[in-house]
Amino acid sequence: MVPDRYKTPAIVLHWLIAAAILFQMQLPWRFHDLKTPEAFALIQLHKSVGITILVLSLARLGWRLSNPPPPEPDTLARWERMLSAIVHVGLYGLMIGMPITGWLLVSTSKTGIPTLLYGLVTWPHIPGFARLPEAGREVWNGFAHQAHGLLGWGLYGLIGLHVAGALKHQLFSRDEPVLARMAPGAVAGRWAEPRLLLIALGVVVAIAGAWLVHPRPKASAPLPPPPVQAETPEPVMPAAARAPKVEAAKAPAAPSKWTVTKGSTLGFSTLWGGQAVEGRFDAWSADIVFSPDALDRSHVKVTIDLASVATGDPQRDVALPGADFFDVAQHPRAVFSTDNFEAVGPNRYVAKGKLALRGVTRPVRLPFTLKIDGDKARMSGVTSLDRTAFGVGQGEWQATDQIPTQVKVSVQLTATR
Ligand code: HEM
Numbered sequence: 001m002v003p004d005r006y007k008t009p010a011i012v013l014h015w016l017i018a019a020a021i022l023f024q025m026q027l028p029w030r031f032h033d034l035k036t037p038e039a040f041a042l043i044q045l046h047k048s049v050g051i052t053i054l055v056l057s058l059a060r061l062g063w064r065l066s067n068p069p070p071p072e073p074d075t076l077a078r079w080e081r082m083l084s085a086i087v088h089v090g091l092y093g094l095m096i097g098m099p100i101t102g103w104l105l106v107s108t109s110k111t112g113i114p115t116l117l118y119g120l121v122t123w124p125h126i127p128g129f130a131r132l133p134e135a136g137r138e139v140w141n142g143f144a145h146q147a148h149g150l151l152g153w154g155l156y157g158l159i160g161l162h163v164a165g166a167l168k169h170q171l172f173s174r175d176e177p178v179l180a181r182m183a184p185g186a187v188a189g190r191w192a193e194p195r196l197l198l199i200a201l202g203v204v205v206a207i208a209g210a211w212l213v214h215p216r217p218k219a220s221a222p223l224p225p226p227p228v229q230a231e232t233p234e235p236v237m238p239a240a241a242r243a244p245k246v247e248a249a250k251a252p253a254a255p256s257k258w259t260v261t262k263g264s265t266l267g268f269s270t271l272w273g274g275q276a277v278e279g280r281f282d283a284w285s286a287d288i289v290f291s292p293d294a295l296d297r298s299h300v301k302v303t304i305d306l307a308s309v310a311t312g313d314p315q316r317d318v319a320l321p322g323a324d325f326f327d328v329a330q331h332p333r334a335v336f337s338t339d340n341f342e343a344v345g346p347n348r349y350v351a352k353g354k355l356a357l358r359g360v361t362r363p364v365r366l367p368f369t370l371k372i373d374g375d376k377a378r379m380s381g382v383t384s385l386d387r388t389a390f391g392v393g394q395g396e397w398q399a400t401d402q403i404p405t406q407v408k409v410s411v412q413l414t415a416t417r
């Protein structure tokens, strides 16, 4: 007689979800309380797998409600039927409750780090929670944290009971074909049942996989090679091809208006959990009115679209515009403006200006070199900013052991008159 069994979609979903949950439950042991780039990537993986489990479990539950399970073997005792029903309901509850509380946890978190599924698709926070007053969000966050942790322990318990039940029927009775309902063809009472061995192997692979996976943040995107002078805070250009006096003599008396040309870059470099990060802004513009012989009438304004930040790592790149870093929702642009220039050597200047970033305006000193060749100019400057003074890095990112206080900012610019 062919034993009753679940239909194929139910079986496929059961084993997929089981493997995903066993994998998923390992990850917190690895990222717990760590703020390294790898932990950051592991949390993103945990969130990705968790949302996948949510989707699969809802599909499984939908299927279950419209496809009743096969009748259970007659030989099962009443208490066994009841216990298995309770455990199954509990498992469904946790297969859905775990991801929901996890989602609530990240949706109410102060850090506001977005969820990027598998580094590809942004998953929204639960609508409404982001706009709650901070005190309300904290209460929900505390609840979600407790619930996610407690349900996690509950899940360990139920999986233990569930697997113990399945093994009891499989190993200790010949007339209770329970495993065969989820693993068609399994012969009850057979210890060396190949399907059971396959399941055991799957369990080991899912658990080991979670300990072996290394979703390291990708290396930063290659940026244009930094100029030689970028090594030192004060740029030192090789001797100018042309004497500054000749330049001055040629330059018109009123400062010229310059247009930035393609290939100009605005970059920054820092460390993130000990790992070097090279970033840049891909959208920025500059109004430049400048002449070496009319410094008093020169002025420059650079406007940076902060959402255009790129560091070569998709997870970090969605985090940086968030409330914890640039907070582009409130302050989409940073503006550096200056009308105070000082010549400090041949082709070398210092601009003293102010930078408005994330709602804070601070003086910034930018030493730079400038070579003008006819109607073309090449400018290169490097400075260092205290990110904490602008509030870039909130909550757990304030810690300067993960991201240092000082961030090096460099600009390489070519312009035409
Ligand atoms: C680790 C995560 C797992 C979860 C979340 C899980 C969840 C579930 C759920 C919710 C059901 C009830 C299906 C329904 O009636 O709609 C079920 C059935 C079943 N599971 Fe699992 N399972 C897991 C792992 C396992 C493992 C490792 C085994 C085998 C050793 C197993 C064997 C079975 C069997 C045989 C059934 C059918 C029970 C019956 O209806 O008589 N499960 N599982």
Ligand code: HEM
Pocket: 021, 024, 025, 028, 032, 033, 043, 046, 047, 048, 049, 050, 051, 053, 054, 094, 095, 098, 099, 100, 101, 102, 103, 105, 106, 115, 145, 148, 149, 150, 152, 153, 155
């Ligand atoms: C079935 C799915 C899931 C399972 C089994 C699961 C399991 C766990 C477990 C056992 C912990 C450790 C709890 C603790 O130490 O307090 C944890 C932590 C965490 N989970 Fe999940 N999780 C799931 C889904 C999710 C989802 C969907 C998200 C977010 C979208 C998420 C986000 C988190 C976060 C952020 C933590 C760290 C909490 C902290 O200690 O600060 N989880 N998860």
